[in-house]
Amino acid sequence: MMIDKVRRTLPHSLRYRLKRTHIGQIYYSEPVQRYRGKYTRLETLSFCSDYGDFTLEVPKSAGLISERSPCLYEPGLVDRLIELLDSESHFLDVGAGYGYNCKLALLAGVPPNQIVLVEASPFRSEILKRNVPKEVEVIEAFIDSGSEDGACLNEIFENRILPNVVTIDIEGQEFEAVKGATSLLESETTFLIELHPEKLQGGKHWTELQDFLQTHGYDLQIQNHRENSQWKSLNNDLVMDNSTDSPTALVEAT
Numbered sequence: 001m002m003i004d005k006v007r008r009t010l011p012h013s014l015r016y017r018l019k020r021t022h023i024g025q026i027y028y029s030e031p032v033q034r035y036r037g038k039y040t041r042l043e044t045l046s047f048c049s050d051y052g053d054f055t056l057e058v059p060k061s062a063g064l065i066s067e068r069s070p071c072l073y074e075p076g077l078v079d080r081l082i083e084l085l086d087s088e089s090h091f092l093d094v095g096a097g098y099g100y101n102c103k104l105a106l107l108a109g110v111p112p113n114q115i116v117l118v119e120a121s122p123f124r125s126e127i128l129k130r131n132v133p134k135e136v137e138v139i140e141a142f143i144d145s146g147s148e149d150g151a152c153l154n155e156i157f158e159n160r161i162l163p164n165v166v167t168i169d170i171e172g173q174e175f176e177a178v179k180g181a182t183s184l185l186e187s188e189t190t191f192l193i194e195l196h197p198e199k200l201q202g203g204k205h206w207t208e209l210q211d212f213l214q215t216h217g218y219d220l221q222i223q224n225h226r227e228n229s230q231w232k233s234l235n236n237d238l239v240m241d242n243s244t245d246s247p248t249a250l251v252e253a254t
Contacts, residue, residue: 042127047072047103051082054103056131073100076223077167077192082108084165084190092163094118094143094153094177095170095194099131112136116163118143118156120170144173145180152180162187169194175209185216195222 042057049072072078081101085091085108093101096117105115112135119125120142129138144150157163166181166189168174174193178185191213195206210220222232 040123049078049107051078051104052107054107056098056100056103057127058098059127077101077194078104080192080223081105081165081167084108084192085110087111089165090114090116090161090163092116092118092153092166094166094168095120096128096138097124097169099128101167102132102136106133114161116156116160143170143180144176150176153177154180154183157183163189165190165192167192167194175212178209178212182216185213185218188217191218 040059043060045056045058047054047056081104085105087109089105089108089110091102091105091110091114093105093116096102096119099117102115102117106112112133115132115136116139117128117132117136118139118141119128120140122140125138125140132138139156141151141156142149143153146152146155162184164187166184168177168191170177174195178191178193181189184191193209195209213220220233
């Protein structure tokens with residue numbers, strides 16, 4: 001970052017004096033995130049909807065979410081999430097990224113202290129904290145069914161209030177996350193899971209996740225959330241191959 005390079009070449013006394021000037025304010029207010037000694041420039045995205053507007057700081061390499069701004073990203077998921085949440089809800093977002101789903105929960109009226117966000121990436125976690133109120137709990141953890149290298153949701157919520165709505169978007173690790181969330185399953189928590197059939201860990205097929213959830217008394221619906229298409233019942237008669245078109249599967253307690 002050019003401003004940072006110039007600043008570091010100046011004498012310390014001059015740097016301190018510039019800190020209190022307009023030039024110093026440019027440096028200190030620039031949207032950047034430092035990670036492992038390097039700076040990543042951030043851009044502020046604005047999103048507009050019938051539910052309200054919000055902004056997110058994201059890296060310029062954020063991908064699809066940047067391309068959809070100012071329209072809402074994954075409109076099918078947005079509509080369902082807003083419908084499920086209210087001021088009494090306790091919301092958990094696994095794979096929280098930069099805080100998009102958290103912003104939606106806040107628009108739905110969920111108090112910040114009733115929101116828990118879990119993100120595995122240290123880099124994204126730091127940006128996530130910039131984007132959400134300080135009362136929102138951010139947990140940096142890799143979620144699975146409880147391995148030595150990961151954490152399971154049962155452990156995380158052992159001494160916390162169980163959420164009644166959960167979103168999961170962790171690129172193929174969704175089955176492992178659900179297997180480690182039996183306490184949530186038993187409380188009839190509603191799950192919104194972005195299913196990635198082609199990425200499921202350990203060679204698992206999406207029907208194994210389906211069978212596991214149905215064993216715990218859940219009815220499943222499925223939708224192409226990026227186009228806000230019609231919800232369909234997810235059952236053994238529905239064919240879904242291991243393509244890259246990975247729709248959100250909405251799982252609700254019966």
